Every structure is written in structure tokens, then in C-alpha cells.
Amino acid sequence: MQLQPHIIIPNLINAFNKGDFLLVINTVKQNAAIARADAVVPQLYGSAMRKIGRLDDAAKIFEKGLKLFPQSSDLMNSYGNLLLDKGQTHKAILWFTKALKVKPGAFDYKYNLARAFLVSKRYKDAEMQCHDLLKREPIKSTVLLLIASILIENKRDAEAERYLKKLLETEPKNVKALNNLGNIKRRNNQFNEAILLYKKALSTGQSTAELFQNLAAAFALNGLLDEAFATYKEGLTTFPDSVGLHKEYAHLAWVQNVEAPFALLEKNLSLDKPDLILAYTELMIRVEEFDKAKVWLEKLVEAKLPSYQIAAAASLSNTLRELGDFDRALATVSVNASKPTVETLPLLIEKSYALLSLKRYKEAVKALELVCRIAPFNQGYWTLLSTAYKACGNEQKYSELCNYQKFVEVTPLFESEGSNLSFIEALEAHLNTLHNNERHPIGQSLRNGSQTFENLLEAEHDLIKALKIAIEDRATSFLSALLSQKKHPFLSRLHPDVNFIGSWSVRLRKKGFHKSHYHSEGWLSGVLYVDVPSEVEQNGNGWLVFGRPDITGVTMVEDFAIKPKKGNLVLFPSYMWHGTNPILTDEQRLTVAFDIVPANESQG
Structure with a gap:
């Protein structure tokens, strides 16, 4: 039967x-030759x-289409959007740029x-594109939202707020603008204003799940905990089926010691909702309820859902390893x-863990060296590799990564002892x-203590501002004394x-400690150290210890x-194993902790 593109193509667009x-997909499959008729x-x-x-599958279709229609800018643009979804940002930029060369005035490109x-994170380039678009359409809502997001990421909240308010002048019920403006207020501890927005x-x-969550x-x-719980339940x-709402409700219920914090999630579990299963099993692993995680992960692996196989297998391997079934953990991945x-990197990582648990250290080294080549910026992989080197007795390789004398710096926050102590006393209060x-957060190293929410060093409080500057000064001074070395993590x-990418305060109570971990x-x-119990003078209680891994087996x-x-x-470098010995008395141990990255990486 002769193809009729003039009929089929409009029907495809309409569908x-x-x-x-699915109608689009099935129609093209049944009329394969139509794909050569037009780039659309x-x-x-x-x-x-x-x-x-x-x-x-979409990537293969776009790539084949671009061979047939190499000058189709719309096809280039659609392929770029797919690459963004796949996390291949640099390739996406390349294709959007190619599309603009073909059609320079295209607003969407x-x-x-x-x-x-x-x-x-190329914020300057992103902002420049938005300014070009706003010259053409000054009140285009999508562009105003985008430039505000760029400025928020770049910590230029006041400028972002001006763009969002400009949008709300013409669209006072724009949900995204109200939500994003609320996020700015929340980030700056203006909680009442955030709540109103x-x-x-x-x-x-x-309404959206994100709005209820925020x-x-x-x-x-x-x-306002009663209001928080009521809002989560209403949402x-x-x-x-909102994964975000379920996870945040469970986290709050857990730290507030609510009875059955996971009950709402458990009621919604089914194989028709694999995202909820992954969220639930992740929580179970983190609160060390491994048997509960194992039941659902085995079901999910058996279901053989293509989009979930890797995550399910990796999590099942993790669970089996924690239960001591190292051989099956290895076989699973x-x-x-x-x-x-x-x-497939999560599978190789779990394989590496299982090899370490089985004491097959040389194989673990080989696997982890490959992991670090694939993803060199993830500090946790270097942690595992350092453990494998140590287990193999390769002191040279281990020392290159974990030279504690060289890479661990201990210094007063302020040089003047009097100024230091007076500041610390005020900070403690x-x-x-x-x-x-009531109790430690889910999935954190902390046990028997509490941890603050949000990003502590972003707060507008005068003490916190001064603290951030002082820490930054000490960090840059320490780093300036080090020499660059290629291929070293x-x-x-x-x-x-x-730049700071995370910061929080921790208070340990009696029998409180940190499990060994990395960032x-x-x-x-x-x-x-903001408050230190007197028992640190005895038996190493409350001491910070390095190089003691937390891997089952x-x-x-x-x-x-x-x-x-x-x-x-x-x-110290984020990849070093670090934890604390427990404190045993009723005195508290109060700290501020943080993670830092080079400014050129976080700013783009």
C-alpha cells in the first residue's frame, strides 16, 4: 500500500x-518508510x-534521523532536549549550538x-542567553523563571527576586514564580514570608506535590510541626505517588520520633509503583531494616522492569551484603x-563493595581503579580505593591518598585565643x-544526637556570616600551602x-557518635568544635578518627x-574515612561541619 505522508504526518502531529x-510510536513502526519522508x-x-x-531508544531514533536530515534544526533541538534528560549536558550544548547556526533567530533553541x-553550571553563559531573549520578549514568563533560577543557583537572590516580582506583576497567579520566590525567602530564613507565598x-x-513539600x-x-505534618498528609x-512528599514526611516523622514513620509509604507500595519501592527500600537500608528492604527489592528485580533493573540490583546487592550474604551480593551485580x-556504574560499585567484604582485595583494587577513571570527581570512590590499597598492604598508594600529616589541618578558628573563645561561646548559644x-536524621553517620536542617552557613545571622568568612579564610590559607599534582583526586x-556546598551543626548526646563515613x-x-565534653581527656572519648572503614566484613x-x-x-579531604568515638557522659559535643568545592567547579 502506498504511503500517504500528507495524511499520516498531520495525524502524528495531532496525536x-x-x-x-504510543499511537505515534505504533504508527511509525507500522509505516517504517514514513521516517524518510520528512524530518518531523x-x-x-x-x-x-x-x-x-x-x-x-529515543537517542537511536534521533541519531538515525539526523543522518537522513543533517540540516534539520528542529531535530537537532529535540535531540538536545533528550541529551539533557540523559545527563549528557555537554553534548546537548553542542546540538543546541548547531541548531542555532542553522536557524540563528530561533527563540526555543x-x-x-x-x-x-x-x-x-555555566551561569554567565546561561544568563547572557536569557538577556538576549528578554530583549526580544521582556515579560516572557519562561525566560524570567529561567534567569531567576540561574541567579538563585549563583546565590544572587536579590536579583532573582526582582525578576520573579516582575513576572508576578503581569501573572500574579504564576505558581512557579510564587514557589520560587518562596524558596528564596525560605533559604534566607524568612519562613513566614515563604509560607505566605x-x-x-x-x-x-x-497545586503540585512540590508546593505541598515546600x-x-x-x-x-x-x-510549626503540627502544621508541617498536616501539610504533608494533605499533599x-x-x-x-509523590516520592518527594513520602520521603520528606518519613524523614520528619523519623527525627521527631513519630510512631510508625514509614506507615504512609508502606500503604502505597506495589509493583505498579517502582519509584515508591526504590524510595522505601532506600529508607529501609538507611535505618538498617535490611530484611524489609530485601523483600521488596527481590520483587522488583524479579519484575525485570527495564528502567529499574540497575537501581534495584545495586540496592539488593547492598542489602544482601549488609545481611552478611556476600557471595549472593556479588552474584547479583x-x-x-x-x-x-x-x-551501570552503581553495579560496579556494589561489586567492589562485595569484593572488599569477601576479602578479595586485589580484584577490588582493579574494579575501583576503573570506577575512579569513570567518575573521578566522586570522592566516595577514592575512599573505597584507598581502603582496597590499605587492605592489599600497598602503603605507597594508600599514603598518596591518605597522607594524614600533610592533608589534615588543625588550627584555631581565630588566631587570638581571647577572640576565638568569645566568638565560640556566642556561637554555642x-x-x-x-x-x-528528637533523634538523628535518616541516612546520616550521626547516632544519638541531632543535626540542623538546610544549609547552615547560608543563614543571614551575623554570627553565621562571620563564621563563614573565618572558615573560608582558614581553608584558603591551608590550600595555598599545597602543591598541585595531576591525577590526584x-x-x-x-x-x-x-565555595561551600553544604553545612550543618551536630549535637551529640550521651552515647552519641559518628559512624565512619566520607563525603x-x-x-x-x-x-x-563549638562545645567539647571534658571526657575527651580520657580514653579517646569523642575523638575524631581517620582511616577506619565502615564496610560489613x-x-x-x-x-x-x-x-x-x-x-x-x-x-581534611572529603574522601578520607572519618568518624568519632562515642561520648559516654551527659555533656554535649557540639560542632559545625561543612563541605567545600573549588570555586571554578561550582560556579561554572
Whole structure:
């Protein structure tokens, strides 16, 4: 039967616009030759695959289409959007740029290029694209939202606020603008203003799971816990499949010691909702309820859902390892970890853990060296590699990564002892007002203590501002004395300026301690001692210890330890195993901790 592109193509466009993506896919499959008739066909076909989550299939369709229609700028643009979804930002930028060369005035291409620049943290480039777009359409809502997001990421909140208010002047019920403005207020501890903005957004009748999530968080941060719990529950009634709402509710219920904190999530579990299963099992692993995680992960692996196989297998391997079934943990991931890619990296990591637990250290070294080549910026992988080197007795390699004498810095926060202690006393009084939780957060190293929410060093409080400046001064001074070294995970990234990517305060109570851990997203980590119990003078109680891994089946003693002293700051590479010995008395141990990255990496 002869193809009739003039009939089929309009039908494809109509089906796609209505959201009937399967009709688009099936029609093209049944009329394969139509893909060669016009560039719009592979564009629609690939975009439909993208919409149903079959990203790899979509990529193949776009690539084939671009061979047939190498000058189709719309096809280039659609392929760029897919690459953004796949996390291949640099390739996305390349294709958006190619599309703009073919059609320089295309508004959507330039907008998507700005989005890609934002994702890759090239903030100046992203902002420049937005300014070009705003010259053409000064009140275009999508562009105003985008430039505000760029400025927020770049910590230029006041400028972002002006763009959002400009948008709200013409669209007072724009939910995204109200939400994002609320996020700015929340980040700056203006919780009442944030709450009003989130409520206004919800009152438009265009509620989203994110809005309920943000409103509940603002209530919790403002100490209004009853309102927070009520908001989470209302949100979950409206959006029962929201992973974010379920996880945040469970975290708050846990730290507030609510009975059955995971009950709402457990009621919604089914194989029809694999995202909820992964969220639930992640929580169970983190609260060490491994048997509960194992039941659902085995079901998910058996279901063989293509988009979830890697995550499910990696988590099941983790669970089995924690239960002491090392051989089965290894078998669960070994086959699919044999030819690793970025996508299958979680399987290779779990394989490496299992090899360490089985004491097959040489194989672990080989696997982890490959992991570190694939993802060199993840500090946790270097942690595991250092453990494998240590286990193999390779002291040279271990020392290159974990030279404690060279890479661990202990210094007073301020040089003047009097100024240091007076500042620390004031800081202690302030921090004690922030610790209101009943127990430690889920998934953190902390046991028997509390941890503050949000990013502590972003607060507008005068003491916190001064603290941030002082820590930054000490960090840059320490880093300036080090020499750059290629291929070293710490020394290869030296930069004169730094940025904080996370900061928090921890208060340990009786029998409180930190399990050994590392900070995979950081580069330089640190801790400031604000209040120290007198028992640190005895038996190493409360001391900070390095080099003692927390891997089931692996037992190693620490290599280095530091006695806490009030007012002292300790700096060290984020990949070093570190934890604390328990404190045994009723005195508290109060600290501020943080992660830092080089400014050139976090600013783009």
C-alpha cells in the first residue's frame, strides 16, 4: 500500500500534541518508510519515545534521523532536549549550538541552550542567553523563571527576586514564580514570608506535590510541626505517588520520633509503583531494616522492569551484603558489571563493595581503579580505593591518598585565643537554639544526637556570616600551602577560591557518635568544635578518627586521631574515612561541619 505522508504526518502531529505517544510510536513502526519522508517524523517518533521514558531508544531514533536530515534544526533541538534528560549536558550544548547556526533567530533553541548552560553550571553563559531573549520578549514568563533560577543557583537572590516580582506583576497567579520566590525567602530564613507565598500558590487551584513539600518544610523550619505534618498528609492525599512528599514526611516523622514513620509509604507500595519501592527500600537500608528492604527489592528485580533493573540490583546487592550474604551480593551485580558504563556504574560499585567484604582485595583494587577513571570527581570512590590499597598492604598508594600529616589541618578558628573563645561561646548559644529534633536524621553517620536542617552557613545571622568568612579564610590559607599534582583526586583540583556546598551543626548526646563515613559530593571537608565534653581527656572519648572503614566484613583500625578542642577547626579531604568515638557522659559535643568545592567547579 502506498504511503500517504500528507495524511499520516498531520495525524502524528495531532496525536503527539494530545499526548497519545504510543499511537505515534505504533504508527511509525507500522509505516517504517514514513521516517524518510520528512524530518518531523523522526522528531515526533524520538520525542514520543522520550516522553514514555525510553531514552536510549529515543537517542537511536534521533541519531538515525539526523543522518537522513543533517540540516534539520528542529531535530537537532529535540535531540538536545533528550541529551539533557540523559545527563549528557555537554553534548546537548553542542546540538543546541548547531541548531542555532542553522536557524540563528530561533527563540526555543536559545532558551534550551540557556537551560543546558544552567545545568552545566555555566551561569554567565546561561544568563547572557536569557538577556538576549528578554530583549526580544521582556515579560516572557519562561525566560524570567529561567534567569531567576540561574541567579538563585549563583546565590544572587536579590536579583532573582526582582525578576520573579516582575513576572508576578503581569501573572500574579504564576505558581512557579510564587514557589520560587518562596524558596528564596525560605533559604534566607524568612519562613513566614515563604509560607505566605506557598499558600498563595496553592490557593490558585494549581497545586503540585512540590508546593505541598515546600510549604511543609517551611512550617517545620519555623517550628510549626503540627502544621508541617498536616501539610504533608494533605499533599499525600492529593499526590499519593509523590516520592518527594513520602520521603520528606518519613524523614520528619523519623527525627521527631513519630510512631510508625514509614506507615504512609508502606500503604502505597506495589509493583505498579517502582519509584515508591526504590524510595522505601532506600529508607529501609538507611535505618538498617535490611530484611524489609530485601523483600521488596527481590520483587522488583524479579519484575525485570527495564528502567529499574540497575537501581534495584545495586540496592539488593547492598542489602544482601549488609545481611552478611556476600557471595549472593556479588552474584547479583557481577554479570552486568562486566562492561561498565556511566549508567551501570552503581553495579560496579556494589561489586567492589562485595569484593572488599569477601576479602578479595586485589580484584577490588582493579574494579575501583576503573570506577575512579569513570567518575573521578566522586570522592566516595577514592575512599573505597584507598581502603582496597590499605587492605592489599600497598602503603605507597594508600599514603598518596591518605597522607594524614600533610592533608589534615588543625588550627584555631581565630588566631587570638581571647577572640576565638568569645566568638565560640556566642556561637554555642545560637546553635543550641537550632537543635530541636528528637533523634538523628535518616541516612546520616550521626547516632544519638541531632543535626540542623538546610544549609547552615547560608543563614543571614551575623554570627553565621562571620563564621563563614573565618572558615573560608582558614581553608584558603591551608590550600595555598599545597602543591598541585595531576591525577590526584585532591591536589589536582586546587584553586585559590572556594565555595561551600553544604553545612550543618551536630549535637551529640550521651552515647552519641559518628559512624565512619566520607563525603562523596565534597572535596575539602571540615569540622569546628563549638562545645567539647571534658571526657575527651580520657580514653579517646569523642575523638575524631581517620582511616577506619565502615564496610560489613572489613575490620581495620584507625590510622590517625584528633582530640577535639573548643574553638579548633579541622580540615581534611572529603574522601578520607572519618568518624568519632562515642561520648559516654551527659555533656554535649557540639560542632559545625561543612563541605567545600573549588570555586571554578561550582560556579561554572
